[in-house]
Amino acid sequence: xxxxxxxxxxxxxxxxxxxxxxxxxxxxxxxxxxxxxxxxxxxxxxxxxxxxxxxxxxxxxxxxxxxxxxxxxxxxxxxxxxxxxxxxxxxxxxxxxxxxxxxxxxxxxxxxxxxxxxxxxxxxxxxxxxxxxxxxxxxxxxxxxxxxxx
Numbered sequence: 001x002x003x004x005x006x007x008x009x010x011x012x013x014x015x016x017x018x019x020x021x022x023x024x025x026x027x028x029x030x031x032x033x034x035x036x037x038x039x040x041x042x043x044x045x046x047x048x049x050x051x052x053x054x055x056x057x058x059x060x061x062x063x064x065x066x067x068x069x070x071x072x073x074x075x076x077x078x079x080x081x082x083x084x085x086x087x088x089x090x091x092x093x094x095x096x097x098x099x100x101x102x103x104x105x106x107x108x109x110x111x112x113x114x115x116x117x118x119x120x121x122x123x124x125x126x127x128x129x130x131x132x133x134x135x136x137x138x139x140x141x142x143x144x145x146x147x148x149x150x
Contacts, residue, residue: 003064003099005106008053013042015063016055019089026093029063052110056090056103065090065103071114083111085121088130104137 008016014029017038021027045051045068056065070084085107090100111119122145123130135141 002059003102004057004059005103006055006057008042008046008055008063008066010042010046011061012055012063012066013038016053016066019063019066019091020087022092023089024092026091054103054107054110056099063091064094065099067103067107069107069111071111071116077117080117081115082118082120083107083114083116085119088121100133101137104134108137 013034014032017032017034018027018029021032042053045053050071050073052069054067054069055063058064065088067088068086070086072082072084073079074082085104088100088103090103108119119139121134121139123134131141
């Protein structure tokens, strides 16, 4: 696969926001407004050594997918670090071509290379196709997740 897996740059922010805005259709990054809240959030992720916003680049700067990796230290699992995967998206018109597998496989390798012994993620209960995809990568449904909006 000729795509590049790399750390997102500030220039990628409109494309990443477009991916996160609607997972069922393609939004032109040129139509995305990067306001102060998005700019501040990107700067915080970019400055934090325990967070990485990663993209799949077609090779010409076109962002085809993204995810955020957060590395979590803890006392559980005998002090081993774990990786949390969030905001996984592949552009709607490019799904089914193995890009999601490429994105997650590379993220898992990145976490393993950092010394993580566990990769975890959550997925909306309505996303049955995504659940089957994650299972095909070896993820197991081991816990129920809970969220509290504040």
